Amino acid sequence: MTADPPRRRGRPSHDGTAPGPGTRERILRTAREEFSARGYDKTSVRAIAKAAGVDPALVHHYFGTKEEVFAAAIEVSMEPALLVASVLGRDGGGIGDVSDIGERLARQFLGIWENPATRGPLLAVIRSALTHEAAAKVLRSFVLRQILERIARELDVPDPKFRAELAASHMIGISILRYVIQVEPLASADPEDIVAMVAPTLQRYLVEP
Amino acid sequence: MTADPPRRRGRPSHDGTAPGPGTRERILRTAREEFSARGYDKTSVRAIAKAAGVDPALVHHYFGTKEEVFAAAIEVSMEPALLVASVLGRDGGGIGDVSDIGERLARQFLGIWENPATRGPLLAVIRSALTHEAAAKVLRSFVLRQILERIARELDVPDPKFRAELAASHMIGISILRYVIQVEPLASADPEDIVAMVAPTLQRYLVEP
Secondary structure, X not given: OOOOOOOOOOOOXXXXXXXXXXXXXXXXXXXXXXXXXXXXXXXXXXXXXXXXXXXXXXXXXXXXXXXXXXXXXXXXXXXXXXXXHHHHOOOOOOOOOOOXXXXXXXXXXXXXXXXXXXXXXXXXXXXXXXXXXXXXXXXXXXXXXXXXXXXXXXXXXXXXXXXXXXXXXXXXXXXXXXXXXXOOOHHHOOHHHHHHHHHHHHHHHHHOO | OOOOOOOOOOOOOOOOOOOOXXXXXXXXXXXXXXXXXXXXXXXXXXXXXXHHOOOHHHHHHHHOOHHHHHHHHHHHHHOHHHHHHHHHOOOOOOOOOOOOHHHHHHHHHHHHHHOHHHHHHHHHHHHHHHHOHHHHHHHHHHHHHHHHHHHHHHOXXXXXXXXXXXXXXHHHHHHHHHHHOOOOOHHHOOHHHHHHHHHHHXXXXXXXX
């Protein structure tokens, strides 16, 4: 690697400057754990670097600012391309059947939350986004722009971004009541019972004119 | 008033022990401002008392613990009885017409958020509830139990509490995306455009079998 790399804002290409294979992934995994455990505000690049056993400069080298580390940690949790492809029913290139897109979106979304490996980072994003503008910006620019706009672009409805945001608002609200506030009976409900109720709503927002 | 009142957990009746008319209301209004400005965690009964110009013992006397002060500050903001009555279309005693309950609920809810006087305290509740268990408990026990259960009790659908929570999840998610994260175009949308899209969803959850 280059000696004493300066703080770079862009994400560098994987050009062999890493001290070893898997270092980047280890930093990301550590960052995700630190953000989940401490929240955005109380997590520093220095603390992430220490927990990952690397120099802080290397974290900056790979990811840039703390905000960019956070965005990368979220991105790796969400695997948005896979999510969007799955929701849109793609398995090659063309758009799939939209007749059950609401059901697929609801099931995919709850599946991510039911998985303990992804729930922690998502809780960290939501908690942080509600209290820190930097994290809110990540949610705005990443989750909403990348995921929702990609979905909206494929839809044939008026105001597709508005529609996609309404769908997202419902799913985010369910996450908050079920996983954060934990209200009953929603917190203990069978995910499929939620899918059955919510799917027609998402379907209407995303497909019906 | 009694000399040196002990910290009482219950809310005392208004039995004339106040040092002057309006004191209780002034404490409540101050509490709401303090919680809105600083969040649940950073607000103390001592700070509320100081800002209201009273002895901390008087705050405890009227409201009990900090958690109970918070609940009272929220309650006064929400005026739940009025909200429920309005949503249910009551103006005397019997339940009103449910054919447009979804529309009325959506409009009422957005109206509360569009009002700057109630938006601040609500933002404080949501932010606090996502980061502090005590505030989450207030949201669970107050907003959900008092408001939603009252609405659910009047409805004739299977699983009325589950249905009411799904409706609430949508409205809470919209608040978060519109007022906290401020995603566009949702953040700048005309409230009536939101009502038009969301009303059929709430109607289905709350009325249709």
